[in-house]
Amino acid sequence: MFKLVGHNLPYEDTVPVGGTKTVQVVFNPPVGTSTASPQTGTITINHNISGVPAKTINLSGTVVETTRILNIIPSGTLGFGKIGIYYKLTKAVQFINGGNSSLTVSNISITDPKYILETPVPFMVPANGGSKMVEITFAPTEVSIVEGQLTIDSDATNIVGPHELRGEGINPPLVDVFMVLDGSGSMNENTDGGLKKIQRLISAASLFIDLTREGLGDKLGIVRFDHPTVEYVTNLGVINASSKQTLKTKVGQIQPQGWTSIGNGLNYAFNELTNANISTATHKVVLLLSDGMENRPPFVDPVNGSPTITIPTQPVIEFYTVGLGLAENMNTTLLSNLAFNPVNPSKGYFHLTENDWYKLHKYFVSILSDTFEQYVIQDPVYYLGTGDTVILPVVIVDADKGATFVVYWTNADSSINVELLAPDKTTITQENAQSMTVKHMKGDLYEFYNVSFIPPSPWTDRKKGQWTLIIKGTQIPESANKERLSVSIITPSDISFKASLDKGIYSTGDTITLHAEIQEQGRPILADNVYVNVTGPNEGLGNVLAQAKLSATDFKAKLPLDSDSIYNMKSRKIAILQTIAQKQLINYSGNNIPLYDDGQHNDGAAADGIWANIYTNTKNEGVYTLDFKASLKSRLGESTTREKTLSTTVAVNKVDFAKTIIAVAKVPVDRKKYVGYNVTVIPKDSFENFMGPGYANIISINASGAELVGGVIEDNCGGYSQVIQIPESTNLNTVKVDVGVYNSQASFKLGEKAQSGVTTTVKPGYLWLFLLIIFIVFFMILVVFRWKKRP
Known part of the structure; x- marks a missing residue:
């Protein structure tokens, strides 16, 4: 049962002086050996050392039962x-x-x-x-x-x-969608390409309607909002071919007017989505589009105690928000916050078009893909002239269940032809698409082909491989020179790509955590390259507005009063500065941030399909746009790509009172035997960024033992003032002044600020008394002077 390893018995060997020799023994009991008791044996070592007996080593081993459990x-x-x-x-x-x-x-x-x-x-x-x-x-x-x-x-x-x-x-889970669309007067503004904002919205909304699923029971409703008018374009209703045409017709009839009341529009959507008799789907979505700042109640963002709306927490509603136009013209903090879902951050996004008008269609396609559990394969941008051709190869893999190839452009007068080449070299055109069992639609600013790969589709066994989109510029207006167009290819697929951030809004200096989850059939898959292109502002809006001084004449004469600025001086100042500069106020730049799945970059465990990294360059206030891109390998080893774009807002909302300017000036007040002080606060953050104008509703200035005169007044340059009055006999060092900005607080004794740089003004009502005193003093000086001059 015991054997030497590699040697036969008897075994002889030599051990050098001071050396060693190792011999291995193996216990190898034959099959059937009893497991009841240990098996024993001995090794006897004979040697030539005189006077030393032979060495005996006892061996023992127990046979155990072989198990494979x-x-x-x-x-x-x-x-x-x-x-x-x-x-x-x-x-x-x-x-x-x-x-x-x-x-x-x-x-x-x-x-x-x-x-x-x-x-x-x-x-x-x-x-x-x-x-x-x-x-x-x-x-x-x-x-x-x-x-x-x-x-x-x-x-x-x-x-x-x-x-x-x-x-x-x-069957796919049903979805109820409500589009909440801005119909205020500012939607009549012109854009590039000879179209008004409302015309671009009508086109993008029509594309969204065309792309929705038919005949499954999904529902779509549309509400337009302005003030005082808020109305259902259509109530929530089942989507089918007939209702789609009705929806597009009614959207096309929206006429902009009035002011902006986002809260009213959302309330109308909530009324139906929270009614179990009307909205029966478990997946509920709101798509909100606005081009300006809300200026009529009920407000979503509280303004000086005005009526606000209540966002329902049950049932859960996904929010997708789109800002149409420049960031400085709207409350991006509000739109970012609305779209963020803390329970599921990959559901709900904020998008901002800036003046890249084609992006409105891009974002509506992206929102549709999220709504109906589809994923963006590619969305490149091109410039197309008359006679130019763009050839875009798109690889479809086994996991993809269909594909929609959407092309959209900027100018309504551009004539563009789109064809699709299948992997088997079949050419699909708008003329033969129906006979090829391919859905084709064309609008004034878009065209798309939709191919299903789900049986009994004739494309089920012909889908894999390279599809080619061929885009030709038949006639591009001379004024445009080159047409700026983009393409979105979306697919319902077993390969999922979900991008998310860790917050709805950020403060300047915050770290943004970038997450992407990549799976196929619910399991992690390999990716060759995952990164985010982050585009951020080069300067904050608060700084621009704080440093730009406008006279009263400028505020009155430079620009006609419109619906977005008549009651919002911040909006008006922005519009005036844009008119003077003839360009947008904020410029942007970007860089690429790689994501990792190594367990060391806030990504969880290594190789778990969660890719992440952090972005720290957030010192400037404004909108940051994040383009997530991934090159993947399917479970079958096929190469494919996924993309997702979303935006977020970085705000000056962490005030640093060590940087904030606080000044106190003595001012006259009406009340007798009282003295007034004007307390001015110019909020800044730790990076010396001005918070800027437009935030009087979150500024509080109070003083113990003092009375407030009126409310907080802003100077449209980032300064906020509150007049307080106290009895003349009051010791200024007993008056404690409390200043609050957002959640930041600071306190000081009135005497500390009033002692340095007190300014004195004269109340107009007592001007005659002031002049009389001056005259008497002057007269007395003159008399004394003449008296001294006497001989």
Whole structure:
């Protein structure tokens, strides 16, 4: 039972003086050896050392039973939940060997073909706790509950019975969508390409309507808002071919007027989405578009105690917000906050077009893809002249269930032709699309082809490979020179790409955590390159407005009063400065930030499909646009791409009172035997950024033992003032002044500020008394002077 390793007996060898020799002995009991008691033996070592007896070493070994114990985790039924038909979900079970000998799994069989074994067999599971992950995919093709059994053939010494599998194939979850569209007077403003803002909105909304699913039971409603008018363009109703045409017709009839009341528009949407008798889908979405700052109640953002709306928490509503135009012309903090979902940050985004008007269509397509669980493969931008051709190759992989190729452009007078070339070299045009079982639609600023790969589509077995989009500039207006156009290719796919941030809005200097989740069939997949192109402002709006001084004449004469600025002097100042400069006030620049899945960059565990990194260059206030891009490998090794764009706002909302300017000036007041002081606050953050004008509603100035005269007044340059009055006999050092800006607080004694640089003014009502005193003093000086001059 005991044998020398590598040697036959008798074994002789020589050990040098001071040296050593190692001999290995193995215990190798034959089959059938009793396990009841230890087996023994001896090694006798004879040597030539005189006077030293031979050396004997006792050997002992116990025979144990060979075990290969197979345990499976989870031990019960492996549940896949509800999966849309023709989609796939992969889950893993863990095979663990609790025995003392390696275990071999020779075969695994599954009773229902809708369950697919992804792990090759046979395979070995190491002893003593060794494990092997076995992947199983559920791929339903019909609406039903699917039960199956996993049977395992192995040399396990324990009994391993069948493992139960359970999943349910369902139709895609229904969606109820409400579009809340700005119909205020500013939507009549002109844009590039000879179109008004409202015309661009009508086109983008029509594209969204055209792209929605038909015949499944999804619902769409539209409300337009201004002030005083808020109305349903259409109530929430089922989407079908007929209703789509009605929706587009009614959207086309929107006439801009009045002021901006975002709260009223949202309330109308909430009234229907929260009514269980009207909105029956579990997935509810609001798409809000606005081009300006809300200036009529009810407000979403509180303004000086004005009425506000209540955002419902149940049912959960996803928000997607779009700012049409420049960041300085709207409350981007409000739009960012509305769109952020702290429970699921990858659901709900804020987008800003700036003056890149084609982006309105881009963002409506992106929101539609999120709404209906689709993903953007590519969305490049091109410049196209008359006679130019753009050729865009697009790779479709096995995981993709369909593809929509959308082209959109800037000028309504541009004539553009779009064709699609399939992998088998079939050319699809607007003339033959229907006969090819391809959906084709064309609007005034867009054109698209939609191809389904779900059976019984004729493209099911012809989808994989390179599709080619061919875009030709048939006639581009001379005024445009080159047409700026973009393309979005979206797909319902088993490969998901979800981008998210960790907050709705940020303060200057905050760190933005960038996240991207990449999976196929619910499992992580490989990516070659994942990064984010971050574009941010070169200067904050608060700084621009604080440093730009405008006279009263400028405020009155430079620009006619309009609906967005008649009651909002910040909006008016911005508009005047834009008119003077003939350009946008804020410029932007960008850089690329790589994302990692190594467990060291806020990304969780390594290789878990979560890619992340941080962005720290946020010292400037404003809107930051983040373009997430990924080059991926599918489970079958196919190369593909995914993209997602979203925006967020960085605000000057952490005031640093060490940098903030606080001044006190003595001023006259009406009340007798009282003295007035004007307390002025010019808020700044730790980077010396001015908060700027437009925030009087979040500034508070109070003083103990003093009375407030009126409210907080702003100077439209970032300064906020409050007049207080106290009895003349009051000791200024007993008056405590409290200043609040957002959640920041500071206090000081009135005497501390009033002693340095007190300014004195004269009340106009007592001017005659002041002049009389001056005259008397002057007269007395003259008399004294003449008296001294007498001989």
